[in-house]
Amino acid sequence: MESLNQAWSFFLIATSRFQDIEYVFMLIPFVLFFELPLYFVNWMSVFRYLFKKSVDAPVSFPYYPRVTCAITCYAEGKAVQSTVISLLEQIYPGHIEIIAMVDGVQKNLATYQALKELVPVVANYPKRSLVIIPKIQRGGRVSSLNAGLSRAQGEIFLALDGDTSFDNQMISSAAAHFRNPDIVAVTGPMRVRNARKAIITRLQSLEYMLIMQIGKLGFAKLNVINNVPGAFGIFRKSFIQKIGGWNTGTAEDLDLTLRIKQYHQRYPHLRIEFEPGAVSHTDAPESFKDFLKQRLRWDGDLWYIYSNKHKYGISASRMGWSNFIFLLWYGILFQIVMPFSIVIYTIYMAVKLPMLTFFLSMVLVYLFYLGLITLQYILYLVLVSDRKWEDCQAALILPVYPLFQFVSRVWSAFAILNQILNKGHLDSAMAPLWVLKKGKQ
Amino acid sequence: MLIFFSLEKTDLLDPYQDLFEIYHFGDFSDWEKKKIIPSAFVIAGNDKQYTASILAKIRRDDEVFASLCFAADPVAASDNLLLDGQLPQPPVLLEAVNQVESLLKSLKGNETYITHQGRLIKYLWLRPDFILQPHHEWQNPRFYRYPLLEALSQDRSDSFEWLRNLANNKIIEPLTMLDRQRECAYCRSAHLSFIDVCPNCQSIDIKLQASLHCFTCGCVDVQDKFMHSGTLVCPKCHTHLRHIGSDYDRPIENYRCQSCSHSFIEGDVQVRCAMCEKEMQPGELILNEVHSWRLSDKGRTVAFRGEVFDLSSGFDQLDFISRELFLHDLDWQMVTSRRYPNVHFSLFGIYFANLPDLVELFNHARLLQMLEAFAQRLRSLLRTPDLSTRTSENMLWLLLPNTDEQGLQGFQKRIESSMNVLLEESEHKLDFRFIGISSQNIPAKESAPLLLARLAGELL
Numbered sequence: 037m038e039s040l041n042q043a044w045s046f047f048l049i050a051t052s053r054f055q056d057i058e059y060v061f062m063l064i065p066f067v068l069f070f071e072l073p074l075y076f077v078n079w080m081s082v083f084r085y086l087f088k089k090s091v092d093a094p095v096s097f098p099y100y101p102r103v104t105c106a107i108t109c110y111a112e113g114k115a116v117q118s119t120v121i122s123l124l125e126q127i128y129p130g131h132i133e134i135i136a137m138v139d140g141v142q143k144n145l146a147t148y149q150a151l152k153e154l155v156p157v158v159a160n161y162p163k164r165s166l167v168i169i170p171k172i173q174r175g176g177r178v179s180s181l182n183a184g185l186s187r188a189q190g191e192i193f194l195a196l197d198g199d200t201s202f203d204n205q206m207i208s209s210a211a212a213h214f215r216n217p218d219i220v221a222v223t224g225p226m227r228v229r230n231a232r233k234a235i236i237t238r239l240q241s242l243e244y245m246l247i248m249q250i251g252k253l254g255f256a257k258l259n260v261i262n263n264v265p266g267a268f269g270i271f272r273k274s275f276i277q278k279i280g281g282w283n284t285g286t287a288e289d290l291d292l293t294l295r296i297k298q299y300h301q302r303y304p305h306l307r308i309e310f311e312p313g314a315v316s317h318t319d320a321p322e323s324f325k326d327f328l329k330q331r332l333r334w335d336g337d338l339w340y341i342y343s344n345k346h347k348y349g350i351s352a353s354r355m356g357w358s359n360f361i362f363l364l365w366y367g368i369l370f371q372i373v374m375p376f377s378i379v380i381y382t383i384y385m386a387v388k389l390p391m392l393t394f395f396l397s398m399v400l401v402y403l404f405y406l407g408l409i410t411l412q413y414i415l416y417l418v419l420v421s422d423r424k425w426e427d428c429q430a431a432l433i434l435p436v437y438p439l440f441q442f443v444s445r446v447w448s449a450f451a452i453l454n455q456i457l458n459k460g461h462l463d464s465a466m467a468p469l470w471v472l473k474k475g476k477q
Numbered sequence: 478m479l480i481f482f483s484l485e486k487t488d489l490l491d492p493y494q495d496l497f498e499i500y501h502f503g504d505f506s507d508w509e510k511k512k513i514i515p516s517a518f519v520i521a522g523n524d525k526q527y528t529a530s531i532l533a534k535i536r537r538d539d540e541v542f543a544s545l546c547f548a549a550d551p552v553a554a555s556d557n558l559l560l561d562g563q564l565p566q567p568p569v570l571l572e573a574v575n576q577v578e579s580l581l582k583s584l585k586g587n588e589t590y591i592t593h594q595g596r597l598i599k600y601l602w603l604r605p606d607f608i609l610q611p612h613h614e615w616q617n618p619r620f621y622r623y624p625l626l627e628a629l630s631q632d633r634s635d636s637f638e639w640l641r642n643l644a645n646n647k648i649i650e651p652l653t654m655l656d657r658q659r660e661c662a663y664c665r666s667a668h669l670s671f672i673d674v675c676p677n678c679q680s681i682d683i684k685l686q687a688s689l690h691c692f693t694c695g696c697v698d699v700q701d702k703f704m705h706s707g708t709l710v711c712p713k714c715h716t717h718l719r720h721i722g723s724d725y726d727r728p729i730e731n732y733r734c735q736s737c738s739h740s741f742i743e744g745d746v747q748v749r750c751a752m753c754e755k756e757m758q759p760g761e762l763i764l765n766e767v768h769s770w771r772l773s774d775k776g777r778t779v780a781f782r783g784e785v786f787d788l789s790s791g792f793d794q795l796d797f798i799s800r801e802l803f804l805h806d807l808d809w810q811m812v813t814s815r816r817y818p819n820v821h822f823s824l825f826g827i828y829f830a831n832l833p834d835l836v837e838l839f840n841h842a843r844l845l846q847m848l849e850a851f852a853q854r855l856r857s858l859l860r861t862p863d864l865s866t867r868t869s870e871n872m873l874w875l876l877l878p879n880t881d882e883q884g885l886q887g888f889q890k891r892i893e894s895s896m897n898v899l900l901e902e903s904e905h906k907l908d909f910r911f912i913g914i915s916s917q918n919i920p921a922k923e924s925a926p927l928l929l930a931r932l933a934g935e936l937l
Contacts, residue, residue, distance in 0.1 A: 096707070118722060125721045127707060160685075160730065203719040205708055229723075317720065422719075 074370060075408070078254035079415070085257045086419055099215045100130030101191035103207055104273065106184030107136045108177050109198035113146040115319075120154050122201035124161045128208045134158075135167045135184045136198075140174030147198070176467020177266065178288045182281045188273055195289075197267035200318040201229070209313035210270045218305040220296060222270040223261070224314030225249040227423075233322050235433070239440045240320040240327065242430045246412050249312075250420060256310030260362035264293045264308060268316040285345065285472060286461045287337035294346050297363075300356040315422065328447055335448040336455035338371050375449035378442075405438035480508060482531050483521040489549055490519065493567045505534045514541060516574040519564055521549035529556050536628035543600045545577055555612045558624045561604070577603050583781050593630040593639070598648065600629060601772035602780035608652055609770040618666040618752050620658065621767050637665075637765070648776040651768035659762035666752035671759070673744035675734035682735040683744055690728040691718060697728055795852050795865050795873070803866035807876055807925040814916040821881035823915040824928070825888065828936040829871040830908040839903070847902050854895040858888070872933065882915040889913055910936045 105123050109116050116136070123134050138148045151168045158166045169183060181195055192214055194207075206224065213219045226248055231241035248265075255261045264271075266289035279295060282288045299306055321327040342350065350367075352360040386394050413434060421427045455461060462472050478498045481490055482505070490499050497516070502508045518535055520528050528548060536542050536559050547564040548556075565573065580603050601607055611621040619637065626636035643649045658667045674681050687700040694714035703709045709718040709725065718724040731742050748757050772780075798806075810822045835844055859865070864876040877888060889911060900907055912932050919928065 122721055127704075127709065201720065201722070204721065205719065208707060315719065317723075 071370070071374075071408075074366065075412070077258070078251060079412075081254035081257045082250060082420070085253065096212065097215055099212060100128065100208075101211060101214065102131045102133065102189060103128070103192045103194065103211060104133045104135060104184070104188035104190030105194040105196055105207075106181060106188065107134065107196045107198050108180040108184075109136055109138045109144070109147050109151070110140070111144050111147060112150075112198040113144075114150045116147055116198045117150050117154060118201050119196065119198055120151070120166065121157070122204070123207075124158065124164050125204045126202070126207045127204050128211070129163070130211070131163045131165070131190070132207060133165050133167065133188070133190050135169060135187055137169045137171055137180040137184050139171050139176065139180050141170035141172055143174070174468055176284075176471045178282045178284055178467060179471070181288070185273070185276060185281050191273055193271045193273040193276060195266065195269045195271065196316075197318065200226075200267045200316050202317070203313075203315040206314040206316065210311050213309045213311060214272055216307075218307050219309050220272045220275040220306055221264050221293075221308045222311050222314065223252065223256075223264045223268055223308070224270075224311045224316060225252075225422075226265065226268055227315060227317045228320045229317035230319050230322060231430075235436070236324050236327050237320045237322055238430065238433045239437060242413070242433055242437055243440075244320075245416055245421070245427065245430065246409070250412065250416055252310045253312060253420070255362070255366075256308065258358065258362075259307055260359050260366075261293070261308045261310060262362075262366055263290050264296075265289055267318055270314070283345075284467075285340075286333065286467070287341050290337065290341050291345055294341065294349060297359050298349050298354045300359055301352075301354050304356065312420065312422070331444060331447055332451045332454065333461075335371070335375075335451035337461055338367070339452045339455040340461040342367060342372065371448070372452060375445045375452065378445050379449045402438050405441065406435065409437050409441075410434055478513070478515045479517055479519055480513065480515040481519045481521070482508075483549075484524065484527060485522070487521060489521055489564075493570070496567050496571050505531055512540070515544065516578070517545035517547060517561075517570065519547050519549060523550050525553050525556070528552050532556055532559050533628060536625070537631050542596055542629060543603050545573060555614070555622075555624045558610055558612055559628060580605070593633070594643065594648065596629045597626070597643070598772070598776055598780050600625070601649070601776065607771065609649065611655065611767050611769065618664070618668060619660065619765070620667045621656065640770070644770075646775075647773055648779065649770040650773040652771050654766055654768050656767040658765050658767065659759075660765050661748075661750035661753060661755065662757055662761045662763055663755045664750060664753040665763065665765075666750055667765070668751035669762070670749045670751060672747050672749060673732075674747050675732075675737060675739055676741055676745045677739035678734060678737040679745070679747070680734055680736035683732045684735060686731055686733045686740075687727060688729050688731065689718070689725050691716060691725050692723070795856060797865055797867050800866050800868055803864060803874065803876065804925040804929070806864055807928070810876065810878060811916070811919060811923070811925065811928075814919075815921060821879060821884075821916050823877045823880040823882075823885040823888070823913060824932070825875040825877060825885065825892075826912040826932055826936060827873040827875075827892075828910045828912075828933075830910060831906075832871045835903065835906060847899060850902075851895070851899045854898070855892065858891055858895065868929065868933070872936075874929065880915065882917060885913050885915045912936050 107116070107119055107123075112119075120134060120136065123132060126132060136151050138144055138151065141148050148168070148170055151166075154166060155168075158164055167187065169187065171180065171183065184195075185193060192211055194210075196202075210222045210224060213222050226244055228237055228241035228244050230237050232238070252261055269289060269292075275296075276292075279299075283291050283295075285291065293308070296306070296308060321330050349355075350360065350363055355363065382398075385397060389397065413431070417424060417427055462469060478500070479490065479493060481499055481501045482503070483489075483501065484503055486501075493499060500508075500513060500515070518531075518541070520531050522528060528550070529552070532546060532548075532552075535544065535546055545561050546559070547562060547570070548560050549564045552560065561573070564570070584599060584602055601609070609623060609625060611623050613621055623636045623640070626639060630636065630639060640649075644651070659669065660667050661669060672681050673683060675683050688697055689700050689703050689709070690697045691703075691711035691714065693716040694711060696711055696713040698712060702712045703718065703725075710716070711718060711725075716724070721727075729742070731740050732744055733740050746759050748759055748762060749755075750757070807824065810820075814820045814822060839847075859875065860877075862878050866874050866876075868874060877885070880888065892911070896909060899909075912935055914928075914932065923931070
């Protein structure tokens with residue numbers, strides 16, 4: 037009890053007495069400087085969107101351009117069928133052309149066979165067509181996407197994953213944005229469809245709701261969206277063709293997003309939109325080991341993209357100030373620097389403070405994050421969620437979530453280190469090594 | 478000698494003058510007046526109709542229908558089947574003519590070639606590697622026709638019907654199957670259309686109708702009822718259906734009749750014939766296999782021996798039973814006689830070794846008469862319970878119940894004496910052999926098929 041008092045007074049002193057530099061330095065990078073303002077700005081933007089949406093009269097224009105859905109398939113097997121069927125099921129009066137690229141088809145015959153089984157099914161759907169492109173030589177996701185892009189006939193190009201399925205209004209709500217010629221890319225919420233499988237998928241599901249859904253919605257309205265995910269990106273085909281399609285290397289989605297952003301100064305009206313109605317459902321890793329593997333790649337790729345590929349591209353003179361500041365803040369500080377500061381800070385505290393005090397400080401930090409997450413979760417559930425009942429079930433996992441966040445941040449630091457020291461981007465499942473090596477190192 | 482049909486004078490046949498005598502005619506009727514029988518006909522000219530009419534008249538003629546016919550210019554595809562090809566070089570032509578002439582010499586019984594079956598056999602005999610090809614023609618009610626058969630039958634019979642008869646008589650044999658088509662049960666036309674109709678009222682006005690199944694309340698209804706300003710909303714529980722598989726699915730894809738509102742999964746299929754306009758079920762259609770044909774061994778036999786008949790038909794009055802039944806009864810007799818030593822039976826075999834060769838010596842009709850007379854005598858020797866069968870054309874078997882060794886010898890004597898009559902009639906050329914065994918001499922382990930095989934082996 038005494039120790040708790042001690043920790044609490046420490047906490048109070050740290051937040052009230054700025055002259056106690058030592059502790060302030062410990063806490064500031066943690067939450068106040070990096071996170072809270074980011075959350076605040078994000079939520080303000082979400083509120084503005086929600087307010088506008090409730091005030092604006094709903095309009096829909098009869099704009100139904102031809103749409104091409106490029107599905108990159110690898111070893112999905114039968115699961116690819118649900119992706120294609122969910123696209124056939126779209127309520128969209130225009131033509132939907134589905135191009136399924138099977139990479140390394142000799143190794144992935146089950147996927148190819150599953151797609152061929154669908155050919156007679158497609159005939160039952162009016163205005164839908166299916167093209168299967170078997171790629172004999174495995175070339176990776178980028179080569180699949182570019183192959184699809186070269187064959188696409190639609191005005192709008194959707195880059196999709198073989199293990200992702202979609203709500204039946206996805207295309208109609210996403211395509212409507214392209215009526216505005218300034219919009220070059222659209223993305224939408226991604227939901228974890230195997231949330232019930234395990235605790236780890238449940239946690240990721242909550243993370244997708246709060247980070248991907250709320251985070252992207254808020255940032256998109258400020259026109260500073262961080263990334264158009266590779267599993268679910270919707271693009272204006274002419275624009276993507278003009279900028280040369282996808283580029284070799286891993287994290288081709290972040291690379292493309294940054295390249296689009298680099299046109300902002302030249303074409304200030306360009307926008308990347310987030311459409312809450314275009315919902316996709318994807319599978320999250322079901323074991324802790326797979327989760328760590330996925331994050332090792334994702335977080336490592338951040339460093340690869342920021343420090344290698346776009347070393348010179350991240351500048352206000354290309355991206356515009358708002359994107360530049362956002363990228364420094366979110367991309368560099370939040371995603372790259374903060375994981376390290378957390379690790380260093382925790383070690384520092386553990387060394388510096390008495391054991392019990394350290395432990396209780398950690399409890400306080402935990403409670404602070406729990407409160408923050410709970411608040412966000414409630415706001416999300418009340419204001420944004422499109423499947424309120426289903427999302428209610430995530431409440432049970434809330435107490436574990438701060439721990440999960442802590443673990444994933446520590447892992448993120450490890451992933452970035454791995455990338456810096458080990459060139460982890462060459463160890464990717466997205467493309468064979470010989471292709472990755474051709475990219476800019 | 479060559480007969481040259483052409484409307485214009487050409488020097489086309491000049492190189493052939495050394496080898497052949499050439500007569501030139503402009504019209505078929507000019508030739509008909511003279512009736513010179515040539516080694517080959519040659520038709521020249523780019524007028525395809527002219528070529529076709531001359532060719533048709535040649536093939537329909539009673540005397541020269543089987544003659545070699547060559548064209549100097551390209552002809553229509555259906556006429557090509559009546560031709561022997563394009564006009565070859567003089568030495569090749571001479572060789573072809575010589576071959577036909579030698580084959581003509583071995584052809585027997587020229588008088589039989591007035592029937593159209595005889596004409597076909599002669600035509601095919603003179604062309605050893607000839608393949609009878611059908612010609613595809615979409616305007617034809619059956620899609621295929623055999624121009625050669627039409628010409629040789631002088632258009633008097635349905636060529637498919639005739640083909641069937643020829644095939645049944647084994648005069649020709651199929652070579653490759655070219656098509657299998659279904660034909661109208663009434664007029665045999667292959668111009669059919671297939672229509673899906675309502676199984677309830679037979680109306681053709683049917684429409685595919687998609688139904689959705691809402692998982693929340695279980696409501697199943699047609700998709701139109703779910704559509705609500707661009708989204709799917711369950712008409713019963715008002716749930717917003719967003720994702721197939723988790724919110725809703727498609728339980729049935731069915732048809733709906735616009736006339737009687739009947740809902741069904743699969744419509745009836747009705748066939749309508751475009752020629753006779755009759756309607757029928759697909760199961761009623763007649764299957765027609767279209768083949769290419771060639772002359773069979775039997776056809777060739779007919780050609781060089783004259784008319785054929787089935788020699789074994791001479792034994793027809795013997796009331797044969799089937800081989801299987803015979804073996805079964807023989808087995809039963811063998812088992813019975815082993816169990817009851819007082820039960821006896823005998824087996825008797827008659828083998829005509831040179832029956833096919835006798836056809837050469839005697840007139841067919843006479844040989845048949847002889848065999849029939851023998852069969853009649855044999856029949857009078859048999860008692861009511863005696864059984865007979867035939868394992869090949871010239872191998873007869875008799876099962877004589879209640880006949881022991883002695884009885885068998887008596888039977889053999891009687892049959893030999895009646896055979897003597899046949900022998901005299903055949904000028905002692907007939908080679909026949911007997912074998913008999915009575916139940917006492919049959920080894921205990923032998924079965925009926927083994928016994929027959931062993932005895933037949935001894936006869937050969």
